[in-house]
Amino acid sequence: MENDQTKEYVLISVGKLEKLLRNNFLLSKCLLAFEYLCSHSDRPMFLRIKGVCEVLEITEEQLEACVLKQLIKPVVFQQQMMFSMYDVVFLSERLNRRKIQRSMSKMRKFGIKDSL
Incomplete structure (x- = not known):
């Protein structure tokens, strides 16, 4: 049975890999360590908008876009958005x-056709 699929490969340097x-x-x-800390904490940990932007190195507009895309859900506490x-x-x-x-999508790809 002949398989006519093309596989794509990306060449990257050993150092980059x-x-x-x-x-x-x-x-x-x-992430596992933080998840453990959060699950054993008696106080919930929240950040304001400015803190989230500093941690993630994004702008407030980018954070707002993430909220609109429902990638993160804010909690309102004392009339402030907290995360x-x-x-x-x-x-x-x-x-x-x-x-x-x-x-990765910008890297050059090479196609190799399977002939098995």
């Missing part, structure tokens, strides 16, 4: 994943 794997490993471990640190961490991971996907 090591950096991606190291960052992925560190982020996943940090759970837990949600901020997940938004950070999601934004980083998108950044990696965008940079």
